[in-house]
Amino acid sequence: MLYREAGQFKASYQQDQAIFPITQDKIGIAALLAFFFLVVPFIANQYWLQAVLIPVLIFSLAAIGLNILTGYCGQLSLGSAAFMAVGAFGTYNFMLRIDGMPFLVAIVLGGLCAAAVGVLFGLPSLRIKGFYLAVATLAAQFFIVWVLVKFGWFSNYSSSGVITAQRVSILGMEFRSPEMKYLLTLSIVTVLALLAKNMVRSSTGRKWMAVRDMDVAAEVIGIRLMRTKLQAFAISSFYCGVAGALYAYMYLGTVEPDGFNLELSFKILFMIIIGGVASIMGSFIGAAFIVLLPVFLNVVMHTSVGAFIPANLAANLELIIFGGLIIFFLIVEPHGIARLWQLAKEKLRLWPFPH
Amino acid sequence: MQFKKGLMLGATIAGLLTTGYAMAQEQYIGLPSYRVGAYAAGGTALYGGWIDYMQMVNARDGGVGGVRLTWEECETEYNNARGVECYERMKNRGPTGNTVFQPLSTGITYAVLDRVAEDKIPLVTMGYGRTDAADGRVFPWVFPLITTYWSQNTAKIRFIGQQEGGMENLRGKKIVNLYHDSAYGNETIPVLQAQAEQHGFTLVNIPVAHPGNEQQSQWLRIRQERPDWVILRGWGVMNPTAIRTAARTGFPREKIVGVWWSGAEEDVIPVGDSAKGYIAAGFNVAGDEFPVIQDIKTHVYANGRGNMEDPSRVGSVLYNRGVVHGIITVEAIRKAQERYGDGKSLTPEQVRWGFENLDISDEYLESIGAAGFMPPLQTSCENHEGSGMVKFQQWDGERWNVITDWIESDQALVRPMIEASAAAYAAEKGITPRDCAAEN
Numbered sequence: 001m002l003y004r005e006a007g008q009f010k011a012s013y014q015q016d017q018a019i020f021p022i023t024q025d026k027i028g029i030a031a032l033l034a035f036f037f038l039v040v041p042f043i044a045n046q047y048w049l050q051a052v053l054i055p056v057l058i059f060s061l062a063a064i065g066l067n068i069l070t071g072y073c074g075q076l077s078l079g080s081a082a083f084m085a086v087g088a089f090g091t092y093n094f095m096l097r098i099d100g101m102p103f104l105v106a107i108v109l110g111g112l113c114a115a116a117v118g119v120l121f122g123l124p125s126l127r128i129k130g131f132y133l134a135v136a137t138l139a140a141q142f143f144i145v146w147v148l149v150k151f152g153w154f155s156n157y158s159s160s161g162v163i164t165a166q167r168v169s170i171l172g173m174e175f176r177s178p179e180m181k182y183l184l185t186l187s188i189v190t191v192l193a194l195l196a197k198n199m200v201r202s203s204t205g206r207k208w209m210a211v212r213d214m215d216v217a218a219e220v221i222g223i224r225l226m227r228t229k230l231q232a233f234a235i236s237s238f239y240c241g242v243a244g245a246l247y248a249y250m251y252l253g254t255v256e257p258d259g260f261n262l263e264l265s266f267k268i269l270f271m272i273i274i275g276g277v278a279s280i281m282g283s284f285i286g287a288a289f290i291v292l293l294p295v296f297l298n299v300v301m302h303t304s305v306g307a308f309i310p311a312n313l314a315a316n317l318e319l320i321i322f323g324g325l326i327i328f329f330l331i332v333e334p335h336g337i338a339r340l341w342q343l344a345k346e347k348l349r350l351w352p353f354p355h
Numbered sequence: 356m357q358f359k360k361g362l363m364l365g366a367t368i369a370g371l372l373t374t375g376y377a378m379a380q381e382q383y384i385g386l387p388s389y390r391v392g393a394y395a396a397g398g399t400a401l402y403g404g405w406i407d408y409m410q411m412v413n414a415r416d417g418g419v420g421g422v423r424l425t426w427e428e429c430e431t432e433y434n435n436a437r438g439v440e441c442y443e444r445m446k447n448r449g450p451t452g453n454t455v456f457q458p459l460s461t462g463i464t465y466a467v468l469d470r471v472a473e474d475k476i477p478l479v480t481m482g483y484g485r486t487d488a489a490d491g492r493v494f495p496w497v498f499p500l501i502t503t504y505w506s507q508n509t510a511k512i513r514f515i516g517q518q519e520g521g522m523e524n525l526r527g528k529k530i531v532n533l534y535h536d537s538a539y540g541n542e543t544i545p546v547l548q549a550q551a552e553q554h555g556f557t558l559v560n561i562p563v564a565h566p567g568n569e570q571q572s573q574w575l576r577i578r579q580e581r582p583d584w585v586i587l588r589g590w591g592v593m594n595p596t597a598i599r600t601a602a603r604t605g606f607p608r609e610k611i612v613g614v615w616w617s618g619a620e621e622d623v624i625p626v627g628d629s630a631k632g633y634i635a636a637g638f639n640v641a642g643d644e645f646p647v648i649q650d651i652k653t654h655v656y657a658n659g660r661g662n663m664e665d666p667s668r669v670g671s672v673l674y675n676r677g678v679v680h681g682i683i684t685v686e687a688i689r690k691a692q693e694r695y696g697d698g699k700s701l702t703p704e705q706v707r708w709g710f711e712n713l714d715i716s717d718e719y720l721e722s723i724g725a726a727g728f729m730p731p732l733q734t735s736c737e738n739h740e741g742s743g744m745v746k747f748q749q750w751d752g753e754r755w756n757v758i759t760d761w762i763e764s765d766q767a768l769v770r771p772m773i774e775a776s777a778a779a780y781a782a783e784k785g786i787t788p789r790d791c792a793a794e795n
Contacts, residue, residue, distance in 0.1 A: 051443035055436055096783075149538060156783070160538035162465050162485075164784065252435060254465040256538045259435050295440055298430050310664055312399055315390035315430045 003348040019198055036186060041179045049178040050251075052295075056288050057182075057189045058246045063271040063283035064196050065239030070269070071278035072200055073232035074212030075125050076133055079118075079140035080240050080268040085260035086114040086144060087241025088248035089154050092163045096156060103168045103175075103249070107188070111241040117144065118237025125229050129215075141262050148257035155257075162256045165249040181250045188246065192239060197280045199235070208232050209278075240268075274329060276338025285337045294322055382419065382688055382700050383449020384409070384426040387441040387458045389433045393591060396621050397673055401459055402428070403662040404677020405684075407651050407669070410662070412685055414654040419688045421698040425449065431463060438463030439470075446474055451702045455479055455684060455710075461539060464497075471496045477687075477707040481680060482507075482615055482638055486542065489740040490777035491711065492788035498710050498739045500683060501638045501732060504614075505772065506743035506764035508543045508586075511612055511636055512550050513762050514747050515584050526555035531577050533597060534588040536562035543588060549768060567593025574600045587613040587635075594622035595630075602629035609634065615745070619672040623750045631752045636745045639679045639729045641755040643670025646724025647678065672748075672755060679729045686715055711736060730761050736791035743769075 003024050010016040020026045044053065066080045091110030095101050121140035125133050148154050149161040156163070168175040168184075175184050199205050207228045210218035219225055248255045267290055275286020297318040305314070333339050347354070386406070389398035409424045418424055427448065429441035438458050445453045456471065457479045458464055464484040471478040472495070479498045480488070486505050488497035502510075515530070516522040532547055534540035544560060551558040559580055561573050567589065574597075577585060585606065587597050594617045601611060609632040613622070618635020643649070648670055655661050656669070668674055691701050691709030701709075715732040730744035743764035748755040781788055 047443045047447075051440040055440075146536070149536070149541060160461075160485075160542045162538060164465075164469070164780070166783070167785070252439060252466040253469040255435075256462055256465055258537050258539075259462055259466075263434075291436070294430075294432075294437070295444075299444075302427065302429075311388070311428055311662070312390045312395075312664055315388075318430065319391050 003345070003351075005349070017201075019194065019201070033190065037183070041183060044182075046178050049182045052292065054178075054182055054185050054251050056284075056291050057185050058243050058251055059268065059271060059287035059291055060284045061189050061192060061246065062240050062243035062268050063275065063287050064193060064280060065236045065243060066268050067272045067278065067280070067283050068196060068200070068208070068239065069232050069236035071272055071276075071282075072205060072212060073208040073229065073236075075122070075229060075232060076130060077137040077236070078134050078262065078265050078269065079121060079137040079144075081260040081262070081264035082141045082144035083114045083118055083237040083240035084244025084247060084264070085148060085255075085257055086117045086237075087111055087244035088255055088260070089148055089163060089257075090114065090241065091245035092165065092248065093154065093156075095166050103170055107242055107245045107249075110245045111238040114241025114244070115234040115238040118233045118240075119230050122230050122233030122237075125233065126226055138262070141265055145257045145260060160256065162254060163248065164254045165252075168249055175250075185246055185250045188242065192242065193280060193284075196239070200278075200280065204231070212278075270326070272336075274326060274336060276336025279336065279338040281341065282336050282338030285341075289337065293325065294318065297321055380418075380421065380698065380700060381423050381425045381450060382454055383451065384424060384455060384684065385441070385445030385448060385453040386426050386428045387431045387438055387445075387456065387460075387463065388428045389431050389460070391430065392432045392434075394433045397619070398433070398459065399663070400619075400668055400671060400673035401677040401680070403668075404674040405680040406662040406677075407655050408647075408678045408681025409685070410660055411651045411654045412681075414658070414660075415650060419685055420692045422688070422692070422700055424685075424688075431458065431460065433460050433462075435460075435462045435466045439466050442467045442470065446476060450700050452476065454688070454701070454703050454706050457481070457680060457684075459483070461485075468497065474703075475707070476703040477710050479680075479683070479710065481676075481683070483539075487773045487776035487780060489738065489773050490788075491734075491736050491739040492791060493777040493781045493786055494739065495711075495789060496707060498734070500710075500713075500734070500739070500741055501679075501730060502743045502745055502764065503740055503769075503773075504542050505546045505769045506740065506766070507614065507636055507638075507745050508546050509550065509765035509769055510743070510745045510762045511586060511614075512547075512554065513765065514636075514759060515612065516554070517759070517762075519583075522554060527557075528584070529557040529559065529580065529582040531559045531561055531580060531582040531585045532588065533561050533563060533573060533577070533585055535567060535590045535593055536564050537590070539590060540588050546769065546772065547586075549772070550765075553768065563589070563593055563597075565593075566591060568596050570596050570600045574604045574606065577601075577606060578604050583610065585611045587611050587617050589613065589617040589622075595625045598623065598626045598630050598633055602626070608632040609749075612636065612747070618748060618755070620668075620755070621673070628752055630750050633750045634747055634758070635750075635755075637672060637676075637748055637755075638742075638745050639672070639675045640727065640746055640748060640757050641670065641672045641675060645726075645728050647682070647728065648675070650724060651678070675728070678725075682723065682725060682729065683713070683715075683732070687713060690714075710734065711739070713741060727757075736789065736794055 005022045008023055020029055069075050069077050087110045090113035091106045094106040094109045124136040155161045175181055207223050210223055211228050271286035271290045274289050276282025301314050301318055386402055388402040413423055429445055431438040431441050442456055453476055455477050461483045464480050477496055479500055481500045484499050486503040488494040488499050489503055516525050547558050563570055563573055589597055611633055613635035615637045618637050623630035656666055663669055687706055687709035690712055691705045695701055695705045711734055713732055713734045717731050720726050730742045732741040734741040744761040746757050746761055747759045749758045
């Protein structure tokens with residue numbers, strides 16, 4: 001009843017191509033953004049900002065990055081964490097070595113470094129596909145982490161290859177309090193997510209999807225495979241790189257190359273599988289699911305049965321339940337949780353007269 | 356854990372009865388433990404020993420100066436992001452907030468390094484973490500207590516020198532450094548190089564890629580190099596593999612010296628008989644004959660409140676290391692109580708003072724039933740390491756036997772390196788080091 005687009009006529013191409021064509025969606029997104037920008041910083045405490053919201057936002061960005069490459073362009077990648085590392089270490093070095101480097105510029109430059117490395121490791125995708133490509137991107141994962149540990153220059157010769165984020169200030173404003181860090185992270189993630197949402201609806205995104213669905217057919221209709229695939233690698237790595245820089249500067253503060261290990265890459269991959277492959281919203285849902293569910297289970301376990309059963313059993317139970325829930329969701333909805341939202345939306349349109 | 360519930364209940368009832376007075380008499384400690392994942396074997400033993408010791412102090416003495424210790428675990432899975440979440444979750448719990456954060460993970464240590472200074476919570480990293488944090492002027496909130504990787508490494512070379520009959524005999528010898536190719540493994544290379552120049556031995560660095568369950572080529576190279584000693588800087592599955600491959604290539608195990616993360620029962624038992632003779636460093640020793648461990652058995656395990664599911668692990672190297680964590684935490688609280696008031700629950704900031712003014716002598720260790728169990732320790736504003744001494748233990752196929760007394764590290768070499776590294780950090784972060792003379 002409420003969610004119905006009847007009567008919403010589009011009188012121009014501009015309206016027709018709007019990023020959220022349905023009025024209710026527009027209102028919903030605006031309300032959501034207003035809530036997160038204007039309300040959350042005042043009602044959330046330090047724990048929520050620093051330990052929940054910031055990491056979820058950052059991992060959402062990384063998941064969007066991987067979703068562009070894997071979900072939209074169909075190139076399976078296991079190197080997301082390594083591209084995050086390039087972004088983090090790149091930003092760190094730009095901030096360190098160039099005096100007066102503005103933080104936002106450094107982040108973009110760090111992202112561009114990641115994009116360049118992404119293109120380099122994307123080259124094998126021109127010849128190999130599917131699982132074989134995943135193995136090729138595995139090389140990126142190990143090689144990049146190795147390089148960052150091996151060559152001291154990247155970490156300014158820290159004895160253990162660890163970098164510590166410099167203080168961030170933009171236009172004289174210090175970004176040290178959790179609220180400020182949260183707002184900066186949210187702004188960057190919002191801008192990049194909207195950009196991504198737009199990109200996948202444009203000719204760029206359509207080319208990616210054409211390549212994903214059948215690359216021979218795509219080539220036949222005049223899509224240049226090399227350019228499209230490498231473009232997807234570049235943009236995906238850029239997103240991951242920016243996420244890595246935010247991970248270092250807005251979340252952890254100090255990072256080591258080993259933190260960006262294969263496990264993290266897998267986690268990002270699980271985020272898009274659980275959240276929804278080829279869905280921007282799915283990236284957010286997946287990130288929230290993978291980051292928050294273990295924490296939630298841990299809290300629940302401590303406040304409920306945790307006091308009665310041995311700690312080892314409790315810790316393992318959490319993992320078992322977590323794994324079980326992943327399987328449950330994949331059986332109930334193989335296309336990810338975002339698909340559930342889509343189905344709900346379609347039902348809402350017809351409600352209350354389904355026929 | 357049943358006891359914890361009882362404790363909380365008891366504390367709540369007492370609090371209701373005495374309107375808040377009794378509630379104030381507890382000291383909350385957040386434990387970022389890991390009981391699942393690749394390092395679960397270590398995590399369960401370490402945190403188990405630590406919890407058992409606190410349990411014992413509560414049961415035997417009624418807490419520290421009448422203040423009962425309370426704690427809560429938070430599962431980190433040895434994962435940095437989870438560790439940060441645990442840190443944030445626990446930092447304001449209890450009557451005065453989290454007393455001390457000890458993550459037993461170098462990655463999590465780095466991830467909370469900046470936060471602890473802002474939240475004013477001491478961060479204690481025993482035998483891991485950031486080495487240059489031993490300079491307390493730059494890192495007031497971080498305590499890499501007892502010994503750092505760099506200190507330990509100089510003690511290891513001293514031990515090898517002893518075995519060779521004097522440091523001068525090291526000249527012309529060849530030592531292989533077989534290390535885990537990670538931040539952790541790379542950390543000691545600069546110190547080893549400085550020592551190689553100082554003592555005139557040849558150093559050969561051989562990396563092993565993570566996880567290190569295949570070392571055929573490395574040990575082949577070691578056989579070609581014909582070293583006099585091999586330093587094993589391993590981690591997890593890399594340790595038993597190294598010892599097993601050494602046995603297969605015929606390298607004498609008595610000439611392999613492991614770091615303390617390579618010297619637990621978990622590292623040698625899987626190898627079987629081939630591990631006999633293998634030597635490893637440790638800042639605590641194995642064994643359950645110490646009165647402090649016996650106290651844990653009588654006051655905790657006899658009442659069915661022990662934390663270890665397998666009580667036979669009580670007295671193992673890692674379990675005892677957990678007990679060392681417990682001892683030092685308790686002593687820091689005791690020290691802080693001397694200054695800020697007995698029988699009160701203290702703020703983390705006050706306990707930090709306790710960590711900075713620890714003075715645990717051999718006599719004192721004797722009085723708490725831990726003589727020879729861990730090295731004596733004395734911290735100060737400049738020196739957050741406090742000791743630097745390690746013992747060496749040899750595996751005889753059944754148990755670890757201590758074969759040396761406490762060996763001192765070469766602070767003349769290490770301290771300038773720590774200070775230089777800390778100064779570089781301070782310059783990068785714009786930190787003004789504290790003036791220790793002005794504080795006392």
